[in-house]
Amino acid sequence: MAEVALKKVVKRYGDTEVVHGIDLDIAHNEFVVLVGPSGCGKSTTLRMIAGLEEISDGDIVIGDTVVNTLPPRRRNISMVFQNYALYPHMSVRENLGFSLKIAKRPEAEIARAVEDAAAILGLDALLERTPAELSGGQRQRVAMGRAIVRHPDVFLFDEPLSNLDAKLRTQMRVEIKKLHAKVQTTIVYVTHDQIEAMTLADRIVIMKDGHIVQVGTPLDVFERPVDTFVAGFIGSPPMNLIDGTIRDDTVVFGDGRSLPVPPDFAGRLENGHRVVFGFRADVLMPKGHALAESGTVHDIDLTIDLAEPLGSESMLFSSLAGKEIQARMHNPRAVRSGEVLTCELHLDKCHLFDAETTRSLRGDG
Amino acid sequence: MSTRTKNILTWIVTFVIMLIICLPGLWIILSAFRTNGEILTKPAIWIPQNLTLDNFRAIFGYGENVVGIPVASYFRNSLVISVTSTFVAVLIGMTGGYAFARYTFPGKAATFLWLMLSRTVPGIALSLPLFIIWSRMGIIDTQFGVILVYTAINVPFTIWLTEGFFRQVPRDLNEAAQIDGCTPWQAFWKIEFPLAKSGIASAGIFAFLTSWNEYALASQLTRSTDSKTLPVGLMDFTAQFTIDWAGMCAMAVIIIVPALILTFLVQKHLIAGLTFGGVKG
Ligand SMILES: Nc1ncnc2c1ncn2[C@@H]1O[C@H](COP(=O)(O)OP(=O)(O)O)[C@@H](O)[C@H]1O
Numbered sequence: 001m002a003e004v005a006l007k008k009v010v011k012r013y014g015d016t017e018v019v020h021g022i023d024l025d026i027a028h029n030e031f032v033v034l035v036g037p038s039g040c041g042k043s044t045t046l047r048m049i050a051g052l053e054e055i056s057d058g059d060i061v062i063g064d065t066v067v068n069t070l071p072p073r074r075r076n077i078s079m080v081f082q083n084y085a086l087y088p089h090m091s092v093r094e095n096l097g098f099s100l101k102i103a104k105r106p107e108a109e110i111a112r113a114v115e116d117a118a119a120i121l122g123l124d125a126l127l128e129r130t131p132a133e134l135s136g137g138q139r140q141r142v143a144m145g146r147a148i149v150r151h152p153d154v155f156l157f158d159e160p161l162s163n164l165d166a167k168l169r170t171q172m173r174v175e176i177k178k179l180h181a182k183v184q185t186t187i188v189y190v191t192h193d194q195i196e197a198m199t200l201a202d203r204i205v206i207m208k209d210g211h212i213v214q215v216g217t218p219l220d221v222f223e224r225p226v227d228t229f230v231a232g233f234i235g236s237p238p239m240n241l242i243d244g245t246i247r248d249d250t251v252v253f254g255d256g257r258s259l260p261v262p263p264d265f266a267g268r269l270e271n272g273h274r275v276v277f278g279f280r281a282d283v284l285m286p287k288g289h290a291l292a293e294s295g296t297v298h299d300i301d302l303t304i305d306l307a308e309p310l311g312s313e314s315m316l317f318s319s320l321a322g323k324e325i326q327a328r329m330h331n332p333r334a335v336r337s338g339e340v341l342t343c344e345l346h347l348d349k350c351h352l353f354d355a356e357t358t359r360s361l362r363g364d365g
Numbered sequence: 366m367s368t369r370t371k372n373i374l375t376w377i378v379t380f381v382i383m384l385i386i387c388l389p390g391l392w393i394i395l396s397a398f399r400t401n402g403e404i405l406t407k408p409a410i411w412i413p414q415n416l417t418l419d420n421f422r423a424i425f426g427y428g429e430n431v432v433g434i435p436v437a438s439y440f441r442n443s444l445v446i447s448v449t450s451t452f453v454a455v456l457i458g459m460t461g462g463y464a465f466a467r468y469t470f471p472g473k474a475a476t477f478l479w480l481m482l483s484r485t486v487p488g489i490a491l492s493l494p495l496f497i498i499w500s501r502m503g504i505i506d507t508q509f510g511v512i513l514v515y516t517a518i519n520v521p522f523t524i525w526l527t528e529g530f531f532r533q534v535p536r537d538l539n540e541a542a543q544i545d546g547c548t549p550w551q552a553f554w555k556i557e558f559p560l561a562k563s564g565i566a567s568a569g570i571f572a573f574l575t576s577w578n579e580y581a582l583a584s585q586l587t588r589s590t591d592s593k594t595l596p597v598g599l600m601d602f603t604a605q606f607t608i609d610w611a612g613m614c615a616m617a618v619i620i621i622v623p624a625l626i627l628t629f630l631v632q633k634h635l636i637a638g639l640t641f642g643g644v645k646g
């Protein structure tokens with residue numbers, strides 16, 4: 001049983017502050033993913049929770065204990081490192097049992113715990129090998145096994161899948177999700193890969209430059225990004241974002257074309273307000289190739305520059321007001337480049353952001 | 366060229382090189398079992414006529430012509446001095462090497478450079494200043510005085526060597542061990558030390574051989590059985606007008622044997638090297 005709380009946590013290296021007073025509450029059993037571009041302070045934050053980095057200011061609470069100055073061994077956490085950090089001079093069995101041996105548990109108990117962990121992760125046949133004799137995926141499994149034998153309060157993962165090839169990564173992602181269901185423990189997971197974040201998380205924490213930008217469920221952050229950064233970071237392909245100006249409940253773009261202000265934002269914005277109009281490829285579809293959807297639909301004619309067939313759908317590349325945009329074509333047919341298609345834009349699913357602050361203009365936050 | 370001829374060529378070249386390297390040593394060992402007369406005969410006798418153990422018996426005080434050389438004392442001095450200075454140098458080298466590999470501190474690069482530069486001074490250039498300071502301090506002709514010098518000579522080298530080995534041990538392993546419940550001290554002994562063991566063993570061997578074989582400084586700083594080491598003792602075989610080559614060679618063999626044995630014992634650690642794979646390869 002352990003909640004984790006970060007309260008105004010700051011990290012400085014000398015004079016440079018790399019984590020700027022972040023607040024975060026993680027519930028018991030919750031799977032929280034810290035995601036953000038490289039260098040935004042995810043690992044630093046995770047390492048502060050682990051006790052591998054001192055915190056410069058603020059408090060970290062695990063369970064009922066303020067752990068600010070406790071060394072890692074007193075925090076009852078375990079961690080899976082990006083490069084696995086297996087002990088090369090020990091067998092898989094010794095690697096798995098190491099923490100229990102340090103804790104001076106009886107031999108029989110260690111043996112049982114190791115067998116259990118090995119069974120969960122399918123390592124039974126590998127127990128006598130050394131890490132050098134394992135494949136990347138197997139090492140990854142041992143690293144996770146080493147983390148679970150101890151039944152810690154909190155699991156920490158720092159980009160555990162980034163050294164695996166694409167296929168194995170997808171496979172291990174599923175296994176991690178299953179593992180969480182089995183062991184029922186709080187997990188804090190760091191990744192720079194938004195797909196990993198979306199698929200694994202109960203709640204996603206999006207970080208940028210040492211700040212938390214948004215916290216929410218995967219659907220939350222996908223459907224209601226708080227600013228253009230989140231809009232561009234979460235989802236693939238990234239959200240189409242086009243600069244424009246408000247005039248009489250329309251958004252006028254640089255080339256004179258315009259689109260209606262989406263219903264959620266209508267009637268609240270003054271003329272002359274400079275905004276960014278955002279919509280995902282999924283809500284812009286050629287007529288006749290759209291999914292049946294109700295709501296406010298607006299038609300635009302687009303010159304298609306390029307079509308990328310993906311089988312069950314095609315990605316269409318076009319441009320609007322000088323910006324490249326993408327649309328999605330369901331039940332695709334061949335499209336010539338230069339062809340003009342009338343596309344439906346689902347205005348209910350569109351976003352407006354303030355051009356200056358980059359924040360979403362959605363009234364209800 | 367066929368693989369076969371290549372193999373044969375390689376073998377011949379290796380043999381010639383090894384012959385050149387080993388010949389002086391072999392000659393010494395051979396001479397240790399011959400009489401002084403036979404060694405000095407002109408023209409030289411290349412193939413020994415009759416081998417004898419007399420030289421060794423003379424050194425250990427048996428037989429007709431006993432050489433009055435206190436080999437046992439020299440051996441004891443050499444052993445005490447080499448073992449102690451090696452032990453201290455490895456201890457300092459290991460902790461120092463670890464610190465250089467793991468921590469940042471002000472003046473780190475300069476300190477490291479300075480340590481390495483100290484190796485560029487030829488040892489013999491230090492002998493006069495050392496002699497003066499040591500005699501003022503009253504540690505001339507003591508084991509302690511020599512131990513101090515040898516430790517100082519060996520420390521930069523042991524630091525440099527172990528630093529390299531500790532740097533190859535990923536920092537993550539120490540952190541993983543701490544998360545697994547280790548104190549920093551336990552993490553060092555249970556994880557990092559075993560992985561750097563071969564480096565530490567190499568450092569130890571080199572430090573020991575340096576101390577065991579050193580002659581120049583010891584010849585200045587020692588003068589009696591209180592501290593004279595085996596290499597210095599070799600000079601006891603030179604009289605005013607004669608040199609007892611046979612005896613000297615026998616003594617040289619006595620010096621070589623323990624060093625050889627030690628090297629063979631530690632060898633497997635030297636070769637063992639690091640078996641990584643615990644972290645992504
Ligand atoms: N030991 C350090 N000294 C100085 N700066 C550091 C140190 N470790 C990390 N940083 C800086 O802190 C920032 C966050 O790093 P990190 O948490 O590793 O980012 P990431 O989100 O990619 O895991 C980076 O800008 C990095 O340069």
Ligand SMILES: [Mg+2]
Nearest residue numbers: 042043044159
């Ligand atoms: Mg990182």
